[in-house]
Amino acid sequence: MTEVLSIGTYAAMDAQALRAEFGGPELPALADLDSLPQAARDAVIAMACKSHEALGPAQMDKLPNLKLIARYGVGYEAVDLAAAAARGITVTNTPDVLNDDVADLGVAIWLGLLREVERGIANVRSGDWANGGPPLARKATGRRVGIMGLGRIGRELADRLAAFKCEVHYSARSPKDTPQGWQFHDNALSLATAVDDLFVTVVGGPETENLIDAGVLAALGADGHLINLSRGSVVDEGALLAALDAGGIRGAGLDVFRNEPRPDLRLVTRPDVLPLPHIATATIETRTRMGELQRANIRAVLDGKPALTPVPF
Structure with a gap:
């Protein structure tokens, strides 16, 4: 069963860690959601998201069983928090480690x-x-x-x-x-x-x-x-x-x-x-910790536990 959908272009170490722990489909962008069969979209419970694309009702409704949007990075302004709250979707980010x-x-x-x-x-x-x-x-x-x-x-x-x-x-x-x-x-x-x-x-x-x-x-x-x-x-x-x-x-x-x-x-x-090319967090040490925190949030929700770093709604 597909539980975790990966969105965005991840560094090799993060992409490999997501595959090893969760498997699931990988898409380069939210715009590619329609390329997934409906059955695969229905099976998605958590999204590992590394994208600055707008993530609103239209995208969320394509994943009817989505429970978590786990952002990679501290910013979450691209996510429509009101739409997420209305659908019972938790949104997390990776603060402090960066x-x-x-x-x-x-x-x-x-x-x-x-x-x-x-x-x-x-x-x-x-x-x-x-x-x-x-x-x-x-x-x-x-x-x-x-x-x-x-x-x-x-x-x-x-x-x-x-x-x-x-x-x-x-x-x-x-x-x-x-x-x-x-x-x-x-x-x-x-x-x-x-x-x-x-x-x-x-x-x-x-x-x-x-x-x-x-x-x-x-x-x-x-x-x-x-x-x-x-x-x-x-x-x-x-x-x-x-x-x-x-x-x-x-x-x-x-x-x-x-x-x-x-x-x-x-x-x-x-x-x-x-x-500079948006490299404020671009060190091996910090990107490793960001990936670990993103995956820890996903694992917590999949295990029925509260997310570690939910953003305020």
Whole structure:
């Protein structure tokens, strides 16, 4: 009997582990659901999902006995939670196990921007070093930093930046229990006005669509940097291009984009942008733990137990 359906393109280690533990059909995308015979769809109880496609009533109704959507990753904005709740479907994600990697990469991007690491590498590799080094960069230690979204990942990031003697500002739905001196802001504009560099770690979805707009970028200022570790939808990319063109901010580091994996080339080819291919969690250690947690959620539900990490409805 088919119990677990795998959706998405998994790394070999995760694909093999899913096959070994559960078997079941594997599809590259939700759009391929119709390729499964009805009997196979009727037998699906759990979905192992690694896809950013919209997962709503139309897809859920093709799997009439579905009880679990086990997401690979922390984000779940693509899932219609109301539709899942109405059908008695539990939705899980893989939180916490990836916090360190995302925070680490945020710091790496920040340092890369401020110290202009990419320009330095090019200077050495091209042979131009013999004619003089690159222009002076900027100091990282002691800058004023803002964390847009002080959740689990945001807190890990803030702790790391505090070690750089930075003045920490943050936004969240409400003030958090933080070290003395960390300053709370209740909106993006206030936060951007107060800091030199703005890190985005909010959740994706309609509520945060274009949260980083022209006004926020203007408030950040000409010496400011934007680092987005969240979702591409959170940043108005047109406004970001305009701000960079006008010198309204100094640079941007982006691990996420609106049109992945084909981002706007006008953005990613700029020397004042440090672009990465959505690799915040892309280490062997963290991806292993993400896969283990996804499979543990599936096993729990198949065994009639509560899911380990259900998302709030």
